[in-house]
Amino acid sequence: MIGIYFSGTGNSRWALEFFLQEYEGRSRMYSIEDEDALKEIEKQKEIVFSYPVQYSNLPKMVRDFIVCHKNLWKGKHIFIIATMGMFSGDGTGVMGRLLEKYGAKITGGLHLRMPDSICDEKALKKSLEENKKLVADAEKKIKNAVKNVKSGNPPKEGLGFWSHLAGLLGQRLWFSRMTAGYSDKVKIDGQKCIGCGKCVKLCPMNNLELQDGNAVAKNQCTMCYRCVNHCPVQAITLLGKNVVKQGTIEDYIKGDR
Ligand SMILES: Cc1cc2nc3c(=O)[nH]c(=O)nc-3n(C[C@H](O)[C@H](O)[C@H](O)COP(=O)(O)O)c2cc1C
Ligand code: SF4
Ligand code: SF4
Known part of the structure; x- marks a missing residue:
């Protein structure tokens, strides 16, 4: 299996x-x-x-x-x-x-x-x-x-x-x-972005790229929210206007099973 x-x-x-x-x-x-x-x-x-x-x-x-x-x-x-x-x-x-x-x-x-x-x-x-x-x-x-x-x-x-x-x-x-098509709704706040490239590496759709030291989004987003939850300066939003609190499974799993 x-x-x-x-x-x-x-x-x-x-x-x-x-x-x-x-x-x-x-x-x-x-x-x-x-x-x-x-x-x-x-x-x-x-x-x-x-x-x-x-x-x-x-x-x-x-x-x-x-x-x-x-x-x-x-x-x-x-x-x-x-x-x-x-x-x-x-x-x-x-x-x-x-x-x-x-x-x-x-x-x-x-x-x-x-x-x-x-x-x-x-x-x-x-x-x-x-x-x-x-x-x-x-x-x-x-x-x-x-x-x-x-x-x-x-x-x-x-x-x-x-x-x-x-x-x-x-x-x-x-x-x-x-979900009928890919989304063009990712927004990146150019004032906040520090150009670290983390989102670019993480995106499963290659929907993000660095241009002149800032991340920019194309229109092929599958709305996985990986980049939004990982950006170190909360520069990325998708469905909402502001990042409230980021989180991934690592924040919630117990050490022992
Ligand atoms: C664009 C989008 C749509 C979602 N729609 C639903 C939904 O219809 N019903 C629901 O219970 N959760 C919904 N969720 C929540 C996710 O399904 C849920 O958090 C999921 O466990 C995330 O799994 P992942 O960490 O493997 O990506 C949605 C999340 C996203 C990003
Ligand atoms: S992760 Fe955030 S700070 Fe880093 S390049 Fe992407 S948008 Fe900019
Ligand atoms: S939400 Fe997912 S698919 Fe969309 S740009 Fe961010 S990492 Fe890529």
């Missing part, structure tokens, strides 16, 4: 690693950004795919990865983990249906509430303690899910008809345009 993931601020990567460690005591996993991901997927039948829900949908980059490599999925057995800040309805289902179209069998699904990666919207920010609790609860949920997978009764969260309806009515009908 291998893990495949996409992750902006680390939640989906962490969840997958924890799942695989619990399942088989090791975690062979690849980001869709890794060069090796495709050839590893080709070799494996059993896959766990973890990703962050955006508006009850797939980030554009994840959708494109699946669609561009549509021949990879035939005959694969795929368990899906969808991480989210609050609600997705059918976070696993939206990926599951796409993979099924290309011949995969979806073996189960797990929804995990995790810290919200949107750090430039005040209303979404939780305290450090609340976020730590979310992660601790997610650990318990993953352990339980792994137990059930092992006993042949995998969770099927987000995969049924009612979940599909909830995702559709709760979000996709109103927000589908948000």
Whole structure:
């Protein structure tokens, strides 16, 4: 079994690693950004795919990865983990249906509430303690899910008809345009930017570049929020106007398991 993931601020990567460690005591996993991901997927039948829900949908980059490599999925057995800040309805289902179209069998699904990666919207920010609790609860949920997978009764969260309806009515009908294409909404405050280049290195879409000592954004953003959460001087915003408080999974995980 291998893990495949996409992750902006680390939640989906962490969840997958924890799942695989619990399942088989090791975690062979690849980001869709890794060069090796495709050839590893080709070799494996059993896959766990973890990703962050955006508006009850797939980030554009994840959708494109699946669609561009549509021949990879035939005959694969795929368990899906969808991480989210609050609600997705059918976070696993939206990926599951796409993979099924290309011949995969979806073996189960797990929804995990995790810290919200949107750090430039005040209303979404939780305290450090609340976020730590979310992660601790997610650990318990993953352990339980792994137990059930092992006993042949995998969770099927987000995969049924009612979940599909909830995702559709709760979000996709109103927000589908948000993930239909890549975004041009990244803003960089040239007064604040110190030209360190960190965001440029981190961006999975190569959407950022340095020009005359300042970062500038193009229009191919998959809204992962990695750059926004990592900029040392809070110069980057995306959906909101000001960075409220940055955070990544490393801030919330406990030292011991
Ligand atoms: C553009 C965007 C849209 C999001 N939409 C949702 C959503 O519809 N429902 C939800 O519960 N969380 C939503 N979130 C929160 C993320 O899914 C959540 O924080 C996720 O765990 C981030 O995972 P990552 O660290 O692996 O990127 C959204 C985040 C972003 C950046
Ligand atoms: S991480 Fe921030 S300071 Fe560094 S180049 Fe990017 S925008 Fe500028
Ligand atoms: S510009 Fe920032 S938010 Fe957009 S894809 Fe790149 S790292 Fe992610």
